[in-house]
Amino acid sequence: MTITRFAPSPTGELHLGHAHSALFAFAEARKAQGRFLLRIEDIDRTRCRPEFTQGIFEDLAWLGLEWERPVRIQSEHFDDYRAALDRLDSLGLLYPCFCTRKDIAREVDGAGHAPHGPDGPLYPGHCRHLSASERAERTASGQPFALRLDMAEASRRAGPLSWRDRERGEQAARPELFGDVVLARKDTPASYHLAVTVDDALQGVTLVTRGVDLFEATHVHRLLQALLDLPTPGYAHHRLLTDEHGRRYAKRDRSLTLRALRDAGRTPQEVRALAGF
Numbered sequence: 001m002t003i004t005r006f007a008p009s010p011t012g013e014l015h016l017g018h019a020h021s022a023l024f025a026f027a028e029a030r031k032a033q034g035r036f037l038l039r040i041e042d043i044d045r046t047r048c049r050p051e052f053t054q055g056i057f058e059d060l061a062w063l064g065l066e067w068e069r070p071v072r073i074q075s076e077h078f079d080d081y082r083a084a085l086d087r088l089d090s091l092g093l094l095y096p097c098f099c100t101r102k103d104i105a106r107e108v109d110g111a112g113h114a115p116h117g118p119d120g121p122l123y124p125g126h127c128r129h130l131s132a133s134e135r136a137e138r139t140a141s142g143q144p145f146a147l148r149l150d151m152a153e154a155s156r157r158a159g160p161l162s163w164r165d166r167e168r169g170e171q172a173a174r175p176e177l178f179g180d181v182v183l184a185r186k187d188t189p190a191s192y193h194l195a196v197t198v199d200d201a202l203q204g205v206t207l208v209t210r211g212v213d214l215f216e217a218t219h220v221h222r223l224l225q226a227l228l229d230l231p232t233p234g235y236a237h238h239r240l241l242t243d244e245h246g247r248r249y250a251k252r253d254r255s256l257t258l259r260a261l262r263d264a265g266r267t268p269q270e271v272r273a274l275a276g277f
């Protein structure tokens with residue numbers, strides 16, 4: 001049974017790029033007579049807003065999509081992410097990072113040639129070297145901290161891993177490209193990588209479909225699956241829709257939100273065609 005999902009973050013209105021992604025997941029489920037799920041990725045309480053979540057439901061229904069209820073709302077499941085963090089912590093794979101953005105920028109600059117990953121410069125590892133007593137002291141004094149994955153240790157523990165992209169075939173997992181990723185943030189007790197991996201497993205997703213901009217992120221997700229004993233779904237990373245100038249659709253393109261197109265009198269069928277379906 002094929003189970004797909006669309007997992008938007010309610011940080012703004014949906015645009016044509018989102019429509020492509022949602023229709024892609026929906027079509028894959030339909031083709032296989034499978035199931036299509038929706039998940040609201042709203043762990044970032046500073047950027048996500050309930051009115052955008054409402055707008056997502058309206059836009060998708062208007063486009064003609066149908067999804068199963070209940071919708072999984074990530075902000076209602078922090079205990080699931082906590083349980084995953086506890087497990088990784090019990091394996092000795094997490095450490096608290098007290099660095100501010102400024103601290104990290106300074107350290108990266110100081111290093112001269114800090115290696116870069118898909119999300120920017122890699123964390124140079126300052127807090128990985130703190131002593132147990134230093135960690136205890138800073139935690140006890142109430143200093144905020146993020147939790148990072150000790151990537152070298154985690155990769156060693158998991159051993160060589162692979163995953164399969166439907167278009168590009170078998171991929172050797174290279175999570176080390178990302179360095180010591182953050183799995184829980186100072187202001188949010190989870191991160192994208194953690195929540196998406198846990199939820200795809202909990203929801204029984206068998207085919208993860210998403211934009212090719214998240215292709216590399218899958219390396220990290222594959223590692224987390226191995227460490228947390230979760231199944232590995234198949235993956236299909238789709239092309240990113242671009243405007244007539246070849247630029248990716250983004251939140252800045254107000255005129256190309258689904259809401260604006262609808263208000264301008266476009267029909268759902270026309271908008272599906274604009275989104276490549």
Ligand code: GLU
Nearest residue numbers: 007008009041196209210
């Ligand atoms: N919430 C993510 C986004 O809107 C997508 C997550 C995923 O499909 O893995 O970019």
Ligand code: ZN
Nearest residue numbers: 097098099127
């Ligand atoms: Zn740090």
